Amino acid sequence: xxxxxxxxxxxxxxxxxxxxxxxxxxxxxxxxxxxxxxxxxxxxxxxxxxxxxxxxxxxxxxxxxxxxxxxxxxxxxxxxxxxxxxxxxxxxxxxxxxxxxxxxxxxxxxxxxxxxxxxxxxxxxxxxxxxxxxxxxxxxxxxxxxxxxxxxxxxxxxxxxxxxxxxxxxxxxxxxxxxxxxxxxxxxxxxxxxxxxxxxxxxxxxxxxxxxxxxxxxx
Amino acid sequence: xxxxxxxxxxxxxxxxxxxxxxxxxxxxxxxxxxxxxxxxxxxxxxxxxxxxxxxxxxxxxxxxxxxxxxxxxxxxxxxxxxxxxxxxxxxxxxxxxxxxxxxxxxxxxxxxxxxxxxxxxxxxxxxxxxxxxxxxxxxxxxxxxxxxxxxxxxxxxxxxxxxxxxxxxxxxxxxxxxxxxxxxxxxx
Numbered sequence: 001x002x003x004x005x006x007x008x009x010x011x012x013x014x015x016x017x018x019x020x021x022x023x024x025x026x027x028x029x030x031x032x033x034x035x036x037x038x039x040x041x042x043x044x045x046x047x048x049x050x051x052x053x054x055x056x057x058x059x060x061x062x063x064x065x066x067x068x069x070x071x072x073x074x075x076x077x078x079x080x081x082x083x084x085x086x087x088x089x090x091x092x093x094x095x096x097x098x099x100x101x102x103x104x105x106x107x108x109x110x111x112x113x114x115x116x117x118x119x120x121x122x123x124x125x126x127x128x129x130x131x132x133x134x135x136x137x138x139x140x141x142x143x144x145x146x147x148x149x150x151x152x153x154x155x156x157x158x159x160x161x162x163x164x165x166x167x168x169x170x171x172x173x174x175x176x177x178x179x180x181x182x183x184x185x186x187x188x189x190x191x192x193x194x195x196x197x198x199x200x201x202x203x204x205x206x207x208x209x210x211x212x213x214x215x216x217x218x219x
Numbered sequence: 220x221x222x223x224x225x226x227x228x229x230x231x232x233x234x235x236x237x238x239x240x241x242x243x244x245x246x247x248x249x250x251x252x253x254x255x256x257x258x259x260x261x262x263x264x265x266x267x268x269x270x271x272x273x274x275x276x277x278x279x280x281x282x283x284x285x286x287x288x289x290x291x292x293x294x295x296x297x298x299x300x301x302x303x304x305x306x307x308x309x310x311x312x313x314x315x316x317x318x319x320x321x322x323x324x325x326x327x328x329x330x331x332x333x334x335x336x337x338x339x340x341x342x343x344x345x346x347x348x349x350x351x352x353x354x355x356x357x358x359x360x361x362x363x364x365x366x367x368x369x370x371x372x373x374x375x376x377x378x379x380x381x382x383x384x385x386x387x388x389x390x391x392x393x394x395x396x397x398x399x400x401x402x403x404x405x406x407x
Contacts, residue, residue, distance in 0.1 A: 017305050019305065020306075023309070024289070030312070147257065150257045150260075159303050160302060
């Protein structure tokens, strides 16, 4: 049965527990960081950060400051474009696991030419894949494939202290998503679920996707 | 069903290991790129507590051959229910951090250098200074002549990581020294 995530951003406090837990589970080293005037740190996804919480701050016409948080990760698309593009160059470099629906970058992704790897990364509608300059592999969220295969939750979901993240069978998660959406709409009339039919990681946003991140949604 | 959530998860883990890789839906060669084995598989689960704030989230430390291999939130603990914030989620890195202190460091008065000391020396120093301070500053009577038996120059900083029973023992020990200034780490 395919799995799905719900990321209810109306609950996210941007504690970045998911971001850190992901690093720890995948044994990824620290990045050199510097103060850039934002809590979004590091500034973007990279081979050492498969998940980051994006911060977007703005002032509305009414003079109210709105601070939106967006825990960004691979959407594990139902029909992943990255897999199609990679298959044209190196079959098996990117695969979609039938059982869980996880989209994985395998060891073979290191065999992609720099141009092909770039094409795979740029094909992603959500700007997720990054190329590790050392191993030449494509790096991205792997849905904690080892944990999920063993019947456990992905570490980001397990760690989330606010219930922003939900993981489970797709049908069940879709039902939770609709419930959460109805609840969120009472407070945020523009609340909506992003690209629900096409992805396994469904975001619930309180307002237009532009107020979160350029690549927050595709449709 | 007479099974706890943890034992259920363990059962799930065992059944997943029993699956052949072919059943996972793609070629064996491609699957090899992905760890077929969980990094915490077979590791002993040791209960521990996050050392940072006063919430004291409980964590499971996974230990194999006497070495910590991973940490995550304890789903059976009612306070955090398996969740952790960014600090708690990064406990494993704190353990492996090369900057982590593993021995007591001592800086003598007016010195600008830290010197490594062993625990025996350190604990003796602390005991010596507590005793000297108490001997010097013990007040038996206040200006009204009432018996007070207190030391105003020592201060006790408690911790929310201590249980009720531990707090009772610590409290009695501290009171027996005549200490009256106490506070708690959760307030600072």
